[in-house]
Amino acid sequence: MNAVATLPGKKKKPAIAVAVPYWVREFALIRWGVAALACGLAVGVAAVVYSNGQLRDASATRAHVQQVRDAAYARYAYADNEKREIRTFQPAFLAMRERGLVGEENxxxxxxxxxxxxEERRLLPISYEITPQQPVTPDPRVAxxxxxxxxxxxxxxxxxxxxxxLFNFLEDLRVRGYFTVQDCAIKRxxxxxxxxxxxxxxxxxLNWVTLTPGAPAPGAASPAGRAKP
Incomplete structure (x- = not known):
């Protein structure tokens, strides 16, 4: 057994006692509770982060679905409006086509x-000459x-x-076709x-008018100016 040597004339200082807090002394009693609390906090933070991510995804999905729904509603409204316009204007369109306004000129x-x-009016002989068909722009402009x-x-x-x-002839002629009178001179x-x-x-x-399928030509006009109704 080794003996601790001491110098002559000196005494060994006693150890200083340090008071340990009670919660340190008793930590062993709560360590599992602290570990459970830490795990619970970690799980809670992870759940919040995951929930926020899911919320952002749900918001993005909702916005996309809203856009798709709005686009579908717009298409439906457009188609429904076209159906109403067809029902409203179809009789007039058919009447104009029957009288020769719509389609190729006849x-x-x-x-x-x-x-x-x-023959019906027993008029005197009538002579006429027709020039080639040309595109025109109405005045005022009509869509x-x-x-x-x-x-x-x-x-x-x-x-x-x-x-x-003359008046009776033009009136009867107007019932059977579409035309505009550009000018008329009567001589005795x-x-x-x-x-x-x-x-x-x-x-x-006279300017006989027809509506034929095709995009309107920009700036198109008749040789003698614009046709007036």
Missing amino acids: RLAWLDAIRRIQ TGDYQLHASRMALHMDMLHELD LGASSQADAPALSADCT
């Missing part, structure tokens, strides 16, 4: 209408959608017994002893 129908009116407005100019000459011959002829001799003559310029 010059034979125009000439046949002139011949029939001349024609997927259709392009075209016009064919007709130079018409007719002899008359009185002014009503010399007196004649014949009962059926013309007393007046009229020279008119």
Whole structure:
């Protein structure tokens, strides 16, 4: 057994006693509770982080679904509006197509209408000349959608017994087709002893109009200006 040597004349200092807090002395009693609390906090923090991530994903999904729903509703509203417009304007469209406004121009129908009116009204001979069809821009500008407005100019000459011959002729002609009167000049002829001799003559310029499928040409106009209704 080793003995601890001490220097002569010196005494060994006693150890200093340090008071340990009671919670340190008793930590062994609560260490499992502290560990459980730490695990619970860790689990809680992880759950909050996960929940926030799920919330962000759910918000993004909700926004996407909202956009899809809005787009689908817009398409439905557009289709429903088109159906209502078709039901509203279809009768007028069919009537215009029946009278020759919509579709390719039908010059034979125009000439046949002139011949029939001349026979029914017992008018004097009528002469006419039609120029090639050209695109026009209405004044004021009218939205024609997927259709392009075209016009064919007709130079018409007719002899008359009185002014009503011209007015009745144009009125009957308007029922059978679409046209605009660009100008009309009436001239009085010399007196004649014949009962059926013309007393007046009229020279008119008519623009027969049609709507044909096709995008409107920008800046298009008739040779003599813009067609006026």
